[in-house]
Amino acid sequence: MFYLVEFLKVLKENVIVAFIFVMSSVAVVSVSHNYKGIEAKLSNVSTKNGQPYFNALVSDGVRVDSVVRRMKSLPGVVGVETVKSLAIKKEVKTLEKIYGTDLLKNLVSSKYKKIKIELKHGLKLKNQTLIKEYLQRLIGKESVTVGNLKTPQKVKLEKGNIIQIITSWGKWYLVSILAGLWLISLALLVKPLKKSSYIMEKFQRSNHNFFKMFGVGLLSIIIPAYIANVAYAPKVDLIPFAAMLTMFGIVLLTSALVKK
Amino acid sequence: MREVLLGSKKNYQNLKDQFVFYLDNVSVDYGNCSALKDITLTVNPGEIFFVTGKSGAGKTTLLNVLAGDVKPTKGRVFGVDQNVRFISQVFQDLKLFEHRTCEENIWFSYDRSLYKNKNEFRSDMLELAKVLGIQDKLGDKVKDANGGLKQKVAMLRALMARPNVLIADEPTSSLDKESSIKLFDVLNFYNIKRKLTVIWASHNRELVKTFPGKIVHLENGKLIYSGHACFI
Structure with a gap:
């Protein structure tokens, strides 16, 4: 109790740092307990960025303006884009893998246009099929090749969208930020705690007061945080214990390394 | 830090009665600057021990060596285990929580x-x-x-803290003469009543000369005089 009171006094004298330390400690425990849920939430956020779409390769002779206009008016279609024949060579190469080199030769010898049809999020498979069938009917089955529906995540990664790549690593950024905040606040708290423990050791017959104070103080933060997390989402996992042990290890290391 | 002389309980009892600290040719260097040069002295139990000298003479370094906060560059410091003989300090910067x-x-x-x-x-x-x-x-x-x-x-x-040894670094630097004497009286009382060993550093040589006790005078890290105040 004595060490806890001293720890709280030091926190009271360093309010801002103490706030960051307590919040980041609680957050580390919460994130390590709910890491699966957080990972799922972050991945959902990343998929919202793009629209699901499919491509259609159309013979160069077909007039696509009216097709585009009609497709745009369809319910469930968000947007329609046309791409010139030169730009689709890359796309044709990918078709080689699916249909073989013989077909590729024929494809390269002829000219094509690409129509990209963007669909609404969560559109049912039945409706997607209807839209594809409508497109085939408009152009004629012989003159059009319709591709599969692509998911937004794949779209973004294929396009090299940096935001998508960054958000796919979201949990690690979160962990890094929390760990950074915790370490910075720890470093800022070490000096006043070290002074306090030094004075204690000078006037009381006790040793290792820094670790005792910090240990008791940290326990008083992370144990209630862990209990609250377990009460909210009951499960037993090793990761929160590993996180808490790491925190303790760092405090122990600090108490050994930092001079009074 | 301090070399502990505790071979056996019997051995300790003998040493405890002999000295509190024994410095054997102790030197302390801070980089190229030499703070203490070949200091040899003994602090006996129940002694009032004044360390005098001008600013920068090495008084604080000597006290830090005795307290175990500074390791000598050369020489050896013998003292008795802190758990048996407890040392308390009055720091020069006081180290109070503002x-x-x-x-x-x-x-x-x-x-x-x-x-x-x-x-x-x-x-x-x-x-x-x-x-x-x-x-x-x-x-x-x-x-x-x-x-x-x-x-x-x-x-x-x-x-x-009820110490056995009190190390005080300039404890009267902000006090007038009357308060300084009063403070010394308190320490003297503890010295007589509880056998408190007092090590007191001061740059005010005239003041400490008026107190009974042993004086060690330092100049530029060297020990110039060691003996009773009455012989200065």
């Missing part, structure tokens, strides 16, 4: 192994504060206190 009250600072000395309960500590503290004339100012914040009050609080904190 945002806390004087009383809260003194409570740092509360050791449950020494006092029966908190009331005993509190009554002892009030008694000593009364002697030093600061009983009404214990509730003041240290940041609002004057230099004299701060020094008395630091001294009170050190004495409340």
Whole structure:
């Protein structure tokens, strides 16, 4: 109790740092307990960025303006884009893998246009099929090749969208930020705690007061945080214990390394 | 830090009676600067020991060596285990917590192994504060206190730890002569009553000459004089 009171006094004298330390400690425990849920939430956020779409390769002779206009008016279609024949060579190469080199030769010898049809999020498979069938009917089955529906995540990664790549690593950024905040606040708290423990050791017959104070103080933060997390989402996992042990290890290391 | 001479209990008893500290050719260097040069001295139990010298003479370094906070570059320091002979300090910079009250600072000395309960500590503290004339100012914040009050609080904190050895670095630098004498009287009382060994550093040689005790005079890190004040 004595060490806890001293720890709280030091926190009271360093309010801002103490706030960051307590919040980041609680957050580390919460994130390590709910890491699966957080990972799922972050991945959902990343998929919202793009629209699901499919491509259609159309013979160069077909007039696509009216097709585009009609497709745009369809319910469930968000947007329609046309791409010139030169730009689709890359796309044709990918078709080689699916249909073989013989077909590729024929494809390269002829000219094509690409129509990209963007669909609404969560559109049912039945409706997607209807839209594809409508497109085939408009152009004629012989003159059009319709591709599969692509998911937004794949779209973004294929396009090299940096935001998508960054958000796919979201949990690690979160962990890094929390760990950074915790370490910075720890470093800022070490000096006043070290002074306090030094004075204690000078006037009381006790040793290792820094670790005792910090240990008791940290326990008083992370144990209630862990209990609250377990009460909210009951499960037993090793990761929160590993996180808490790491925190303790760092405090122990600090108490050994930092001079009074 | 300090070399501990504790071969056996019997051996310790002999040493305990012989000296508190024994410095054997101790030198301390801070980079190229030599703070102490070949100091050899003995501090005996129950002795009042003054360390005098001008600013920068090496008084604080010598005290830090005795307290075990500075390791000598050369030579050896013999002392008795801190767990057996407890050393308390009055620091030159006092090391008080500015945002806390004087009383809260003194409570740092509360050791449950020494006092029966908190009331005993509190009554002892009030008694000593009364002697030093600061009983009404214990509730003041240290940041609002004057230099004299701060020094008395630091001294009170050190004495409340019930040490066997008290190392005081310039404990009267902010005090007038009357207060300094009063403070010395308190230490003298503890010295007689509780066999407290006092090591007191001061640049005011004239003041310490008026007190009974042993004087060690330092100049540029060298020991110039060691003996009783009356022989200076």
